[in-house]
Amino acid sequence: MLHGLILAGEAAKAPEKIGDPILNMTIFGLFVAVTMFVVIRASRNNKSAADYYAAGRSFTGGQNGMAIAGDYLSAASFLGITGAIALSGYDGFLYSIGFLVAWLVALLLVAELLRNTGKFTMGDVLAFRLKQRPVRIAAATTTLVVSFFYLLAQMAGAGGLVSLLLGLSERTAQSVVIAIVGGLMILYVLIGGMKGTTWVQIIKAGLLIGGAAVMTVWVLALNGFNFSHLLDAAVQTAGNPAVLEPGLKYGKSDLTKLDFVSLGLALVLGTAALPHVLMRFYTVPTAKEARKSVVWSIWLIGAFYVFTLVLGYGAMALIGADAIKAAPGKANAAAPLLAYHLGGSVLLGIISAVAFATILAVVAGLTITAAASFSHDIWASVVRKGNPKPGEEVRVARITVVAIGVLAILGGIYANGQNIAFLVALAFAVAASANLPTIIYSLFWKGFTTRGALWSMYGGLATAIVLIWFSPVVSGKPDSMFPTAEGEVGGWAVFPLSNPGLISIPLAFLLGWLGSVIGKNTEDPKKQSEMEVRSLTGLGAEKAVNH
Amino acid sequence: MGNDATSTTGVDVSNADFGAIQESGTFQELRRKQRGFVFPVLIVCMVWYFGYVLLAAYAKDFMGTPLIGSFNVGLLLGLLQVVTTFAVTMWYVSFANRELDPIAAEIRDSIEAGKEVK
Numbered sequence: 001m002l003h004g005l006i007l008a009g010e011a012a013k014a015p016e017k018i019g020d021p022i023l024n025m026t027i028f029g030l031f032v033a034v035t036m037f038v039v040i041r042a043s044r045n046n047k048s049a050a051d052y053y054a055a056g057r058s059f060t061g062g063q064n065g066m067a068i069a070g071d072y073l074s075a076a077s078f079l080g081i082t083g084a085i086a087l088s089g090y091d092g093f094l095y096s097i098g099f100l101v102a103w104l105v106a107l108l109l110v111a112e113l114l115r116n117t118g119k120f121t122m123g124d125v126l127a128f129r130l131k132q133r134p135v136r137i138a139a140a141t142t143t144l145v146v147s148f149f150y151l152l153a154q155m156a157g158a159g160g161l162v163s164l165l166l167g168l169s170e171r172t173a174q175s176v177v178i179a180i181v182g183g184l185m186i187l188y189v190l191i192g193g194m195k196g197t198t199w200v201q202i203i204k205a206g207l208l209i210g211g212a213a214v215m216t217v218w219v220l221a222l223n224g225f226n227f228s229h230l231l232d233a234a235v236q237t238a239g240n241p242a243v244l245e246p247g248l249k250y251g252k253s254d255l256t257k258l259d260f261v262s263l264g265l266a267l268v269l270g271t272a273a274l275p276h277v278l279m280r281f282y283t284v285p286t287a288k289e290a291r292k293s294v295v296w297s298i299w300l301i302g303a304f305y306v307f308t309l310v311l312g313y314g315a316m317a318l319i320g321a322d323a324i325k326a327a328p329g330k331a332n333a334a335a336p337l338l339a340y341h342l343g344g345s346v347l348l349g350i351i352s353a354v355a356f357a358t359i360l361a362v363v364a365g366l367t368i369t370a371a372a373s374f375s376h377d378i379w380a381s382v383v384r385k386g387n388p389k390p391g392e393e394v395r396v397a398r399i400t401v402v403a404i405g406v407l408a409i410l411g412g413i414y415a416n417g418q419n420i421a422f423l424v425a426l427a428f429a430v431a432a433s434a435n436l437p438t439i440i441y442s443l444f445w446k447g448f449t450t451r452g453a454l455w456s457m458y459g460g461l462a463t464a465i466v467l468i469w470f471s472p473v474v475s476g477k478p479d480s481m482f483p484t485a486e487g488e489v490g491g492w493a494v495f496p497l498s499n500p501g502l503i504s505i506p507l508a509f510l511l512g513w514l515g516s517v518i519g520k521n522t523e524d525p526k527k528q529s530e531m532e533v534r535s536l537t538g539l540g541a542e543k544a545v546n547h
Numbered sequence: 548m549g550n551d552a553t554s555t556t557g558v559d560v561s562n563a564d565f566g567a568i569q570e571s572g573t574f575q576e577l578r579r580k581q582r583g584f585v586f587p588v589l590i591v592c593m594v595w596y597f598g599y600v601l602l603a604a605y606a607k608d609f610m611g612t613p614l615i616g617s618f619n620v621g622l623l624l625g626l627l628q629v630v631t632t633f634a635v636t637m638w639y640v641s642f643a644n645r646e647l648d649p650i651a652a653e654i655r656d657s658i659e660a661g662k663e664v665k
Binding site for chain 1: 560563565566568569574577578581582585588589592593596597599600601603604605607608610611615616617618619621622625626628629632633635636637639640643644648651654655658659
């Protein structure tokens with residue numbers, strides 16, 4: 001809160017107006033109108049739970065790949081990484097590499113097997129051969145926590161963006177806009193379900209990647225299509241040749257270097273455990289299409305991250321770190337400022353509408369995942385013991401959407417001004433600690449038990465959260481959530497790393513193993529056989545729902 | 548509830564003897580091929596990725612060595628990570644299409660037809 005207020009205060013001090021707020025609003029309004037039309041058209045067949053959560057498994061691999069890219073390339077990727085490169089040089093690029101290589105874990109270990117084993121949620125897979133009740137409750141808990149962290153990051157990004165684009169530097173006005181964005185998101189998900197949400201993701205991914213490509217070519221053209229020339233220009237503006245090598249941000253001490261390794265671990269292992277990414281694999285009819293969608297998304301995401309390298313150094317060269325830091329939204333303003341520098345108000349309007357759309361679409365994807373997890377894993381499977389009344393599951397999901405939407409709006413207003421790339425990295429660390437060990441053990445290890453799953457999920461989740469709470473991210477430094485003034489000693493940051501992954505991920509793997517080998521294995525071996533046969537052959541999960 | 552996935556098709560396979568299928572030679576071959584590919588390939592990819600992360604953290608000067616103009620070793624290694632990610636993806640897809648899918652389809656068809664998997 002304090003941190004946010006300080007930022008908002010700074011924003012108020014910088015009244016320089018960039019672009020044309022009315023033009024920005026018009027372009028954004030156009031995007032909302034078009035996507036809403038698509039969502040309403042797409043949702044006419046939404047009847048069953050399979051329609052609502054998994055879009056009737058009717059999407060092709062290519063479409064789903066676009067949607068995965070849409071889900072994955074959040075505001076943290078576009079605004080966060082561009083800004084990180086513009087300010088910290090090479091160290092920002094390392095985010096891109098981690099986010100991309102992570103997809104190999106998803107492709108090789110998880111995507112197809114998961115597609116073959118589950119129905120709607122991560123809980124379906126984790127509870128397949130273990131005891132339903134406790135495992136589903138644990139899976140839903142970790143899903144809700146991870147989604148909430150991720151939601152906070154997106155909503156916080158929305159707040160910062162608003163101040164820059166609409167010329168709203170007042171905190172109240174920004175809060176109103178966050179509420180409007182949140183309200184729109186609830187509407188999309190309520191009307192469209194997974195099908196509508198997927199179409200929003202597809203449109204948004206096309207706009208985002210297209211927009212980034214145009215800006216990339218533009219920046220390169222200004223430098224005679226000579227990348228080295230662009231790097232030289234960046235060095236010249238920054239006045240520091242170290243921007244081209246790693247270490248500007250993370251190379252200060254042995255501790256920050258270790259922190260960097262921890263971040264690298266969380267990034268590469270987090271993707272395959274993000275519930276909203278996993279859920280996307282259920283929207284395709286077959287494992288082969290799931291494979292195809294990952295391939296599509298890897299190409300799109302990889303291309304996009306190469307663009308961010310050019311955009312980041314472009315912003316460093318053309319705008320300069322000082323001007324970016326002075327702008328409302330700080331690092332997150334680098335991409336919009338670059339757009340304004342290149343194409344004036346019109347390009348700024350388009351790029352900012354794309355950035356808004358990005359936030360809107362990712363929030364919608366997260367919300368439907370969290371809602372599905374609650375209504376499918378908790379309500380239908382635990383409360384109703386697998387026999388929900390007809391239509392009840394979808395109704396509960398819709399109510400959950402509204403509840404989560406309201407929570408996200410409140411959280412977003414509170415988190416307005418926080419660093420979004422960092423919040424997303426925390427969501428990755430929590431996901432990798434709480435979910436990944438259990439996903440991998442239950443797919444590949446016969447001896448895994450319910451006790452192991454619960455120890456790993458709750459242990460990983462709790463360790464990650466507790467370490468974050470005691471880290472410098474939360475307290476003790478000038479840029480913490482609860483800041484301590486420069487040079488003073490304060491706060492409760494007894495854990496020195498800002499990313500907990502290095503400790504919490506191995507610990508969660510250890511706990512899963514320990515919990516399984518201690519005590520008697522009372523699991524049904526037939527279930528393990530069935531899960532393995534299904535996961536590798538796709539038996540019983542290979543045909544689309546026909547309407 | 549464990550049989551959730553069954554509800555997506557009309558074929559009832561709940562009576563299949565999954566233990567016997569799991570022990571069958573065809574299934575063991577599928578399992579061996581899948582694991583024989585993904586485990587080693589992923590381990591190599593992770594070693595390459597963490598090697599890169601460790602170089603970035605602890606070998607700053609090496610990463611800053613200029614190659615062509617201002618383009619340096621660090622940027623080259625970063626872009627090579629992108630290239631290897633693309634390459635491994637294409638490699639896996641062609642392997643899975645060629646080696647895994649036919650066996651998986653054979654097993655699936657046998658079970659759905661109520662035949663024994665050999």
